Each structure stands twice: as structure tokens, then as C-alpha cells.
Amino acid sequence: MSQALKSHRKLYTKLRNMNAKYLIPLVLLGMWNCKQQNEKSVPDPISIDIEKPPKKSLEMERVAQYLGISPSDSVDFETQFHCWTIDENKNLDSVNISEAINLFKKITKTGKSNVYPIFGTDINNEVMIIMSNKGFGGNIRGTFLIDKNTLEIKKVEFDHVAESDGYGAAITLSDFENQFVGTKVNFATNTFGLKQNGKIAIPGSKIVDGISGATITSTLTVEMINDNLKKYEVFFQ
Incomplete structure (x- = not known):
């Protein structure tokens, strides 16, 4: 090369x-x-904010369940409620669900109130009422489901602050609560009487058996029911 x-x-x-x-x-x-x-x-992704339904409080879910309303995130079930309040002087007022729930929270927490909520619904004729009284160790409370047309008691639940285990605390047992279910409210006299230690301690239309060893709690519970049912007469009639 x-x-x-x-x-x-x-x-x-x-x-x-x-x-x-x-x-x-x-x-x-x-x-x-x-x-x-x-x-x-490439266009930027579009961000869409989807408004979530308001979170339901535990108290609201409890009231809904008691009334037979099924809570659903897709349905505003709050609109199905009809609420009222009644005070110690039997004054009746219509209120919104928020006011009624706030009263329910107060009574659940303290067991005390001068005004009590009433919860109704569109789906049936039943209403939920609340009552409270001073017990042996603290406040006792009752929740009743009552048919507005027949005045029949459909469901009963009791609660307490500090009743003695094995004695006054037994008001929360179904054996005691079920004695009140199925009874028609009598506004003319005591709806319930009490039989304690084989004797009639309180006269009434329907006699229930008191809790053994808890004479005071049994008496105060039946007195609470009779007094409060009479107070609610202005609502039912």
C-alpha cells in the first residue's frame, strides 16, 4: 500500500x-x-373532589337501629326522622335531628336532663322515648319503643351508672327487661306494678317481678317508668 x-x-x-x-x-x-x-x-390529570357523606355519630346509629332504620352511606337517612322534645312541664316541641341527638348524648352521658327527646320515623308508627331517674348507686335510664296507634310497648332497654353487680345492675338483663314488653300504656293509672319478696310493693295494671336483693333499684325503676309514661301522655294523645 x-x-x-x-x-x-x-x-x-x-x-x-x-x-x-x-x-x-x-x-x-x-x-x-x-x-x-x-x-x-400529555394533559395534566383532572382532580375531582367527591363529597363524602357526613359521618354518622354512634348515638345516631344507635337511635336508627332502635327504630328499625338501616343506616346507609348512599341514603340520607336523617331525613327519615321526626323528632320532638318534652320537658318536665309536659311542653312539647318539634325539633331537628341534631338537637334531639345532642339531648340523647347528654342523657346517655350524665343520666340527667330537664328535657327529653322523642324519635319517630317515616317507616312505621313506632317512637323511641327516653327516661331517667336516680337509682341506688347512680342514675338509671330507660329506652322504650312504643307503637303510637296501639300504645303497645315493643322494646325496652335499661342502663345504669353505678348499680351493684349481681343486684341492681340486673335491670339490664333481658329477663327483667322483657317483663315490660307487650304491655299497653295506661295513662289513667300505673302501667306497671311491682312484686317484691312475694308482696305487691307498687300497684299497677301489669305486675312485674322485682330483682332479688335489689328492692330499691327495682322500686325506683318501676316508679321511673310509671311517672315518665304519664308525662308522655300529651304526645301520644
Whole structure:
């Protein structure tokens, strides 16, 4: 091979290497520009805020369950309630669900109130009423479900603050509570009488058996029921 031909090949190789040296950065720059254009061409995602239904309080869910309303996130079941309040002087007022629930919370927490809520519903003729009284160790409370048309007691639940286990606390047992279910409210006299230790301690239309060893709690519970049912007469009639 001649010396001149060798010189030409060296020059060609040098030029080719130089082109590659500058070509690679240009290619990379072009790829980056393409990427930027593609990114700009893709629209930003659209953010849609979906309003969540308000969280239901435990008290509201408890009232709904007691009345037979099924809480659902897809249905505003609050609109199914009809609520009232009644005070110690038998004054009756219509209120919204929030006011009634706040009163229910207060009574559940303290067992004390001068005003009591009444909860009704569109789905049936039953209403839920609340009552409380001073017990042997603290406040006792009663929750009743009553048919507005027949005045029949459909459901009863008792609660207490500090009654003695094995004695006054037994008002929360179904054996005691069920004695009051199925009875028709009598506004003319005591709806319930009490039989304690084999004797009639309180006269009434329906005699229930008191709790053994808890004479005071049994008496105060039956007195609470009779006095409060008479108070609610203005609502039912």
C-alpha cells in the first residue's frame, strides 16, 4: 500500500471518529427534546373532589337501629326522622335531628336532663322515648319503643351508672327487661306494678317481678317508668 493511501485512510478514520464524538451528544439532545415535547403534550390529570357523606355519630346509629332504620352511606337517612322534645312541664316541641341527638348524648352521658327527646320515623308508627331517674348507686335510664296507634310497648332497654353487680345492675338483663314488653300504656293509672319478696310493693295494671336483693333499684325503676309514661301522655294523645 502506498504512503499516500495510508495517509488518506488515517484522515478518513479521524474525521469519522470526530463525527461520532459530536453526533452522540446531538442524538441525546434530540431524544431529550422529544421527551419534553411528549410530556408537554400529555394533559395534566383532572382532580375531582367527591363529597363524602357526613359521618354518622354512634348515638345516631344507635337511635336508627332502635327504630328499625338501616343506616346507609348512599341514603340520607336523617331525613327519615321526626323528632320532638318534652320537658318536665309536659311542653312539647318539634325539633331537628341534631338537637334531639345532642339531648340523647347528654342523657346517655350524665343520666340527667330537664328535657327529653322523642324519635319517630317515616317507616312505621313506632317512637323511641327516653327516661331517667336516680337509682341506688347512680342514675338509671330507660329506652322504650312504643307503637303510637296501639300504645303497645315493643322494646325496652335499661342502663345504669353505678348499680351493684349481681343486684341492681340486673335491670339490664333481658329477663327483667322483657317483663315490660307487650304491655299497653295506661295513662289513667300505673302501667306497671311491682312484686317484691312475694308482696305487691307498687300497684299497677301489669305486675312485674322485682330483682332479688335489689328492692330499691327495682322500686325506683318501676316508679321511673310509671311517672315518665304519664308525662308522655300529651304526645301520644
